Amino acid sequence: MENCLFCRIASGEIPSSKVYEDEKVLAFRDIDPQAPVHVLVIPKQHFDSILDADPETVGYMQSIVVKLAKELGIDESGFRLVVNTGKDGQQSVKHLHMHILGGRSMQWPPG
Numbered sequence: 001m002e003n004c005l006f007c008r009i010a011s012g013e014i015p016s017s018k019v020y021e022d023e024k025v026l027a028f029r030d031i032d033p034q035a036p037v038h039v040l041v042i043p044k045q046h047f048d049s050i051l052d053a054d055p056e057t058v059g060y061m062q063s064i065v066v067k068l069a070k071e072l073g074i075d076e077s078g079f080r081l082v083v084n085t086g087k088d089g090q091q092s093v094k095h096l097h098m099h100i101l102g103g104r105s106m107q108w109p110p111g
């Protein structure tokens with residue numbers, strides 16, 4: 001989608017610190033990391049949010065999250081998977097993305 005930041009990152013028009021890529025998804029380091037490990041997983045196809053995405057895409061993204069958690073060495077210590085959605089969810093980029101946050105102990109409840 002034109003003018004979508006994450007579509008432009010997915011196409012390579014805007015550079016990112018890439019962690020993983022295949023024909024369906026891209027994973028890259030968050031520009032403003034909130035933990036020692038902070039990776040975003042996005043589908044290359046544009047969906048505004050998880051509300052619009054099909055279960056196959058979401059399930060595939062989940063499988064990449066698990067693979068990356070192992071590769072990033074945070075599967076045993078644990079991590080947080082976040083999908084901010086809409087206004088109250090504080091979603092700032094309107095292209096579905098999953099945050100993988102790890103490498104430190106997380107707080108609960110979130111603010």
Ligand code: DGP
Nearest residue numbers: 016028029030031032084090091092093
């Ligand atoms: P959210 O608030 O859930 O929509 O998270 C969007 C995230 O995207 C936020 O943590 C910062 C990150 N971000 C925004 N712009 C860029 C960018 O240009 N490059 C990268 N790598 N991350 C970005």
